[in-house]
Amino acid sequence: MHIYYYDENFKYQGEDVISDYEEIPKNATDVRPKKGLYLPEYDESKKEWFESASKEYIESLQPKPPLPNDITTLKKQVALLTLQLSQLQRGGAS
Structure with a gap:
């Protein structure tokens, strides 16, 4: 037992x-x-x-969440910059 x-x-x-x-x-x-x-x-x-x-x-x-890799971080930065650029071209933030 x-x-x-x-x-x-x-x-x-x-x-x-x-x-x-x-x-x-x-x-x-x-x-x-x-x-x-x-x-x-x-x-x-x-x-x-x-x-x-x-x-x-x-x-x-609990395991810590993995840090984002460099490519993911760069993709997010490019997406944000693209959004900001398109807002500037339309005359400012919407």
């Missing part, structure tokens, strides 16, 4: 496999943490794991 350990603050500490005949240790449960949790914490009274990470912490782990 799989067991899932938690520390004195009920934060997830890892898992192990024990025999079905062994007793579950005091600081463990056989309730599997839900997938997708960043910092699982166990609620002993509800017998379930929940997310304990802050929104800011989770966002800090």
